Amino acid sequence: MDFKVEWRVLAVMLAVFLACFYLPVGIPRFDNAVIEALYLVRWYAREHVILCLVPAFFIAGAISVFVSQASVMKYLGAGANKILAYGVASVSGTVLAVCSCTVLPLFAGIYKMGAGLGPACAFLYSGPAISVLSIILTARVLGPELGLARAIGAILFSIVIGILMHLIFRKEERERALNAVAMGDEGGRPLWQNAVYFTAMVGILVFANWGLPAAEGGVWAAIYRWKWPLTAFFGLLLGLVMVVWFEVRWWKMMLVAVAVTSVALILPETPLAAFTVGLLGLSLVTATDRGENGEWFASSWGFAKQIFPLLLAGVLVAGLLLGRVGGEGLIPSEWVARAVGGNSLKANFFASFAGAFMYFATLTEVPILQGLIGNGMGKGPALALLLAGPALSLPNMLVIRSVLGTKKTLVFVSLVIVMATFSGMLYGHV
Numbered sequence: 001m002d003f004k005v006e007w008r009v010l011a012v013m014l015a016v017f018l019a020c021f022y023l024p025v026g027i028p029r030f031d032n033a034v035i036e037a038l039y040l041v042r043w044y045a046r047e048h049v050i051l052c053l054v055p056a057f058f059i060a061g062a063i064s065v066f067v068s069q070a071s072v073m074k075y076l077g078a079g080a081n082k083i084l085a086y087g088v089a090s091v092s093g094t095v096l097a098v099c100s101c102t103v104l105p106l107f108a109g110i111y112k113m114g115a116g117l118g119p120a121c122a123f124l125y126s127g128p129a130i131s132v133l134s135i136i137l138t139a140r141v142l143g144p145e146l147g148l149a150r151a152i153g154a155i156l157f158s159i160v161i162g163i164l165m166h167l168i169f170r171k172e173e174r175e176r177a178l179n180a181v182a183m184g185d186e187g188g189r190p191l192w193q194n195a196v197y198f199t200a201m202v203g204i205l206v207f208a209n210w211g212l213p214a215a216e217g218g219v220w221a222a223i224y225r226w227k228w229p230l231t232a233f234f235g236l237l238l239g240l241v242m243v244v245w246f247e248v249r250w251w252k253m254m255l256v257a258v259a260v261t262s263v264a265l266i267l268p269e270t271p272l273a274a275f276t277v278g279l280l281g282l283s284l285v286t287a288t289d290r291g292e293n294g295e296w297f298a299s300s301w302g303f304a305k306q307i308f309p310l311l312l313a314g315v316l317v318a319g320l321l322l323g324r325v326g327g328e329g330l331i332p333s334e335w336v337a338r339a340v341g342g343n344s345l346k347a348n349f350f351a352s353f354a355g356a357f358m359y360f361a362t363l364t365e366v367p368i369l370q371g372l373i374g375n376g377m378g379k380g381p382a383l384a385l386l387l388a389g390p391a392l393s394l395p396n397m398l399v400i401r402s403v404l405g406t407k408k409t410l411v412f413v414s415l416v417i418v419m420a421t422f423s424g425m426l427y428g429h430v
Contacts, residue, residue, distance in 0.1 A: 029328070029330060029332075030330065032323075032327075032328055033319075033320050033321070033323065033328070033329045033330045034320065036319050036320070036323035036324055036327045036328065036329050037316050037317070037318075037319030037320040037323075037329070038316075038319070039319070039324055039327070040315055040316070040318065040319030040323070040324050040359075041312060041315050041316050041319060043324070044311075044312070044315045044359075045312075048101065048102070049308075050272065050275065050276055050279065051208045051209050051272070051275065052101070052102040052205070052209055053101070053102060053105070053304075053307075053308065053311070054279050054304075055201065055204055055205040055208070055279075056102050056103075056104075056105040056106055056205060057105050057300045057301075057303050057304045057307075058201060058282070058296075058300050059105065059106055059109070059198070059201050059202065059205065060105035060106055060108055060109030060299075060300065060303045061109070061296050061297070061298075061299035061300030061301075061302070061303060062109075062197070062198070062201065062296055062299075062300075063106070063109035063110060063113060064109055064112060064113060064299040065292060065295045065296045065299050066189070066194060066197070066292070066296070067113060067194065072110060072113040072114045072115050073114045073115075075088070076088070076089070076110060076114075076115035076116060076119045076120070077114055077115060077116050080116065080119070085116065085118070085119040086118070086119060086122055086158075086159050086162055086163070088119075089119040089120070089122035089123040089126060089158065089162060090122050090126050090130075090155050090158040090159050090162075091126065091130065091155065101311050101359075101393065101395055101396055101399075102127075102128070102205075102209075103123075103124060103127030103128050104124075104307055104311075104396065104399045104400070104403075105303045105304075105307055106123075106127065107120060107123060107124045107127070107400075107403070108303060108306070108307065108399075108403050109303065110123065111403060111404075116166060116173060117165050117166055117169055117172075117173050117176075117404075117408070118162040118163055118165050118166030118173075119162055120162075121161055121162045121165045121412055122158040122159060122161065122162030123158075124391075124400070124412075125154075125157060125158040125161055125162075125391045125416065126154065126155070126158035126391075128390045128391050129154040129157070129158065129387070129390050129391040130151065130154045130155060130158070134365075134366070134390070135147055135150060135151045138150050138366055138386065141366050141370055142366065142369060142370065142373070142382070146379065146382060146383060146386070149383050149427055150383065150386045150387065153383065153386075153387050153423050153427075154387060154391075157387060157391075157416070157419055157420075157423075160419065161412070161415050161416065161419065164415055165408070165411065165412060165415070168411055169408060169411075189245060193241075193245050196237070196241060197238070197241050197245070197246075199234075199237075200234045200235075200237040200238035200241055201234075201238060203230070203231075203233075203234030203237070204231055204234045204235055204238065207223075207227050207228075207230040207231045207234065208227070208228075208231045208275060210223060210224055210227040211224070212224050228271045231275070232264075235260070235278055236257070239253045239256070239257060242285075242293070246292070246293055247291070247293075248285060248289070248293060252285050253285065255281070256277075256278065256281030256282065256284075256285065259277050259281060260274050260277050260278045260281065261274075263277045283297065286300075306399075306402060306403075307399050307402075310395065310398040310399045310402060311395045311398070311399060312395075313395070313398065314359075314393065314394045314395025314396070314397070314398045314399075315359060315395050317394055318357065318358065318359045318393065318394045318395065319359075321357075322357075322358055336350075336354055336372070337372060337376065337377070339351075339354075340354075340372060340377045340378065340381040340382075340385075341376045341377060341378060341381075342378045342381075343378040343379070343380035343381070343424070343425065343428030343429060345421070345425060347378055347380070347381045348380050348381050348384045348420075348421045348422075348424035348425045348428065349384075349417070349421045350381070351377075351381035351382070351384040351385040351388075351420075351421075351424060352384045352385065352387070352388040352416075352417045352418075352420035352421045352424065353388075353417055354385070355384070355385035355386075355388040355389030355392070355420070356388045356389065356392040356393075356413060356416060356417050356420075357392075357393065357394045357397075358389055358393060358394075359393040359394065359395060360389050360390050360393065365385070365386060365389050365390050369382055369385060369386065372385075378428055379427065379428055380424040380425055380426075380427050380428020380429070381424055381428070382424075383420075383423060383424045383427045383428075384420045384421055384423065384424030384425075385420075385424075387416075387419070387420040387423055387424070388416050388417055388420035391416060392413060392416055397409060397413060400412065400413075
């Protein structure tokens with residue numbers, strides 16, 4: 001008998017027993033925090049898993065299977081043209097408009113395929129931080145000055161954080177680049193075919209998640225009214241691409257199209273049902289294929305197994321600690337409101353730190369900040385939260401750690417918090 005192992009088992013069992021024995025059930029704040037955590041997980045499952053995460057898993061799987069490692073290394077690798085690599089990564093969020101969790105499968109996909117740590121981290125930050133709609137909403141609700149500061153700060157942040165991550169871990173990056181030298185040419189399909197293919201999938205992801213803007217008129221509201229027809233158009237484009245270039249049997253895609261159309265006609269007020277049927281159809285078509293489409297499904301499933309459990313666990317803990325928007329977790333909301341008043345170093349750091357651990361769905365940071373500013377939040381901490389909050393969250397950190405490891409994750413999170421803190425202080429005193 002190994003007594004060291006047995007003592008560890010006993011210690012774990014004892015800790016679990018004491019936690020259960022002293023569980024503070026019956027205390028109103030604890031009971032309410034548990035309810036808030038469950039509500040947040042349910043909301044996340046309903047609003048983000050089917051529309052955001054599953055399409056993102058398919059895109060990440062496609063990157064792993066259909067984009068050659070040589071191509072990724074050429075444009076985003078450690079030896080790639082730095083202006084091109086960081087330029088593309090830093091403005092990617094303007095197209096994607098995804099939250100801090102939805103960007104994770106895409107980040108994992110390009111990093112796995114050989115993207116340099118710097119460009120990959122720039123993409124990881126910019127994806128949820130720089131969506132055009134969020135910048136416009138910030139300017140309209142919180143003022144053009146704060147909207148402009150957020151846009152400039154987020155783009156600069158992504159580039160600076162990416163460069164710093166590359167410099168800090170340049171030795172490991174050099175070894176990683178050397179290990180990737182022995183690879184074939186770019187091969188595969190022509191670039192324009194891959195571009196159409198990924199455009200179709202990104203179009204589905206973007207328009208299926210297009211949120212209702214605050215103003216009733218304008219271009220953004222018009223796009224919202226057409227979000228599902230546009231999603232259907234990109235879904236049809238994806239189906240055609242899979243038949244013509246990916247050698248999927250036409251009758252399989254026709255069955256999926258008929259099923260989706262039937263559900264859409266039967267349940268016109270519930271477009272999510274038709275969208276779900278489309279995803280199930282795509283899953284069945286790819287999972288039963290013995291060729292590269294089967295590899296696509298297997299890769300997507302691999303990302304789902306790695307990322308999804310950590311995200312749900314992180315959302316549950318975030319809900320327990322902080323509750324939902326307008327709700328109460330274990331940490332009282334008045335503590336947060338009190339701590340972010342003024343433009344001191346403490347207020348800016350707290351805003352950055354708290355924002356980094358909170359979970360913000362796309363665009364929800366704006367109404368949250370509106371309420372905090374109404375309760376006395378300084379303009380510096382407001383910018384600090386905008387720069388740290390949407391790009392990070394507790395669920396996001398757990399998944400980043402599974403991809404990059406503990407050390408790189410701590411450095412990345414620390415860079416975001418520190419830079420957001422000092423940016424808030426500078427902005428608050430201008």
